[in-house]
Amino acid sequence: MAEAGETVESLAAQVNVDPKTAGRWLATGSIPHPRTRIAVARLLGRDAAELWPEPFRRRDLPWFRPWAELEQDATSIRSYQPLLVPGLLQTEGYARAVLGTGGLVAPSEVDEIVAGRLDRQAVLGRDDPPQLVVVIDEVVLRRLVGDRAVMAGQLAHLAAVAEWEHVQVRVIPADSPWHTGLAGPFVLGRLPDGTELAYLDNQLRGQVVTDPVDVASLGRRWESVTGEALPRRRSTELIREVATTWT
Numbered sequence: 001m002a003e004a005g006e007t008v009e010s011l012a013a014q015v016n017v018d019p020k021t022a023g024r025w026l027a028t029g030s031i032p033h034p035r036t037r038i039a040v041a042r043l044l045g046r047d048a049a050e051l052w053p054e055p056f057r058r059r060d061l062p063w064f065r066p067w068a069e070l071e072q073d074a075t076s077i078r079s080y081q082p083l084l085v086p087g088l089l090q091t092e093g094y095a096r097a098v099l100g101t102g103g104l105v106a107p108s109e110v111d112e113i114v115a116g117r118l119d120r121q122a123v124l125g126r127d128d129p130p131q132l133v134v135v136i137d138e139v140v141l142r143r144l145v146g147d148r149a150v151m152a153g154q155l156a157h158l159a160a161v162a163e164w165e166h167v168q169v170r171v172i173p174a175d176s177p178w179h180t181g182l183a184g185p186f187v188l189g190r191l192p193d194g195t196e197l198a199y200l201d202n203q204l205r206g207q208v209v210t211d212p213v214d215v216a217s218l219g220r221r222w223e224s225v226t227g228e229a230l231p232r233r234r235s236t237e238l239i240r241e242v243a244t245t246w247t
Helices: 008-014 019-027 034-044 062-073 092-103 107-125 148-161 212-228 232-245
Strands: 076-081 131-137 167-172 186-190 196-201 206-209
Touching: 008 019, 008 034, 034 062, 062 107, 062 186, 062 206, 076 212, 092 107, 092 148, 131 212, 148 167, 148 232, 167 212, 167 232, 186 212, 196 212, 206 212
Parallel strands: 076 131, 131 167
Antiparallel strands: 076 186, 186 196, 196 206
16 A cells, blocks of 8 residues: 555545445455455555455466456346356366367366366355346357267256246357357446446456446447347257257
């Protein structure tokens, strides 16, 4: 704080918390809410894992950990993925096949990342799970990942989870024309206080998006891609139809 020219009071004002709350971060070592950790780290020019390492001692990739923390607090999650089943719905076999492709990730690291990914999925089985809406392109169902058994298991899992009351899996048909979502995947999350954030991923790493203008722009893209998707029931029927081609 001293290096950044901030005081407890100035920092608290910028992240919208009481100065006493900010003071406890120093006096007692208490850990802020994930969203607040990200905001404070940005203001101080440091990584959140450097300021509060304890929550980050988990098995996710380091750059993914801020979103993994926020994901656990979210009341709703909306995910668009044009090429892969999203991590929250991946089977172990599918996740291993994705991470193991190309030999770019060491086997021991694959084990750690897969374990972390499966741990994250527990959020969907809580008493108060987030509402999850996933939109994928039909190619996700038809492109081979791993082997045929992996694909059969993954699509069976998708179809089963799509029946849960708090989960929707919707599919954009392969014969749909170019749409805005094909520019890349994104995830939108809403926190209990109504704050909306987003997550973007690329070949190297991902980033949490907090700027309201950027989040709103992604929200408009979400409306566009959902407009291309089949209704919930028809999407589940299509998933089951394609699953039979992998058995």
